[in-house]
Amino acid sequence: MAIDNNMMEELALLAKFPSKSLHQGLKLHKDADPQLLAAAERLFNKGVIDSVDGGYLTDLGHDLREHLDKLSLALK
Template sequence: MTFTNNMIAELNLLLKFPDTSLMQGIKVHHDAEPELIAAAQRMFDKGIVTLPDGGYLTDLGHDLVEHAQIIATAFSHPPG
């Protein structure tokens, strides 16, 4: 399995959520990039966020953010 463009957009959106507080969310505005708007809707449909335009992370969303951060950190380190 490979990451699709939709998956990458969703991972990038997950990484935009604040990681300092569970009580902070995001709002994807209607004039945002279409890929971002679509990613937010898909994440809502999957039960990852509370609103179609972002909102707060669900329990599943919090778990996924942790994994996304680990992947992003691992890929950002230079080899060696």
């Protein structure tokens, strides 16, 4: 499986979400980097986050964030 630029941007945004709390999220402003906003929209459309401008991780998002942490640890 190849990781394309869109997926890298989505993973980078996912990594910005707090991993230790279910009650913290992110808010992306309208003047944020267009690639970041596009990544957020794609994650929203995939059901990973609950708002097109960030918001909170869904259950799927929490699972993916946990897997991302494990992957990061394994590759260090």
